[in-house]
Amino acid sequence: MNEVLATLTFHFENNRNEQNAEPMKKYMKNLFPFLGIKTPERNKLTKLFYQQSGILKLDFQHDVVLELWQQPEREYQYAAIDYIGRSLKKLVKEDLPFFEKLITTKSWWDTVDMLAQKPVGTIAEKYPEVITESIDSWAISENLWLRRTALLFQLKYKGNTNEVLLYRYIESNAESKEFFIQKAIGWALREYSKTHPESVREFINSHSLAPLSIREGSKYLP
DSSP states (O other), X not given: OOHHHHHHHHHHHTTOOHHHXXXXXXXXXXXXXXXXXXXXXXXXXXXXXXXXXXXXXXXXXXXXXXXXXXXXXXXXXXXXXXXXXXXXXXXXXXXXXXXXXXXXXXXXXXXXXXXXXXXXXXXXXXXXXXXXXXXXXXXXXXXXXXXXXXXXXXXXXXXXXXXXXXXXHHHHHTTOOOHHHHHHHHHHHHHHHTTOHHHHHHHHHHSOOOHHHHHHHTXXXX
C-alpha cells in the first residue's frame, strides 16, 4: 500500500462503526460496503490525514486516488473526492481521461455528481476544447454516468454556462427513460434558471421533457 495512503487507512480502520455501516449501505442500495464513518467524523479524519501526510503540498497524486478507488468501503472513494476537490488548481487537460475512468468505475450518483461538477467542470472551463474532443461524445454515450456527467459538468458555471451546449445535451437525452438522466436534466435546468429563468421557461415550454425533468427544472421559476 502507498505509504501516504497508509496514514488515512490507519485512521479509518480505527474508527469503524458496524452499527452505522449497515444503514449507510442500505441507503446506497447495498451497492457498496461501508466502514460506518459518518460525514462529520470522516471530514475530521481526512483533515488529520492531510496534516500528517502533507499530500496537499505535492503534485496531484493519481496513484493515491486510484488506490482509494480500489478499496471496497465507500468512505475511501469519498476521501478521494475530497482530495480531488482540494486539488482542482493542479489539474490539467491531460487529466480528463483519468476522471473518465473514475466516472465509469464504481459508478453511482454520490461520486459521479461530484466528479462532474468539480474536476470535469474545472478542466472544461480551463480547457474548453475538451468539450468537442471528449464531452460531446459523453453526452450520447451508452454509459449513463458519462451522459449524466455531460449534463451536469456546467452546473456551477451560472452566467458562464454555454446555453447552446446545455440545451443540445438535454435534447439528445430528452427521451431517456433513465431516472438519473431525467433527474440530471431537471437539475441542470433548475440551476441555470437561477441566472436565466426566462430562457429555461421557454425551453421547457417548447420541448417534450419527462415530467420529472419538468418538475425539477421548474422549481425556481417565478
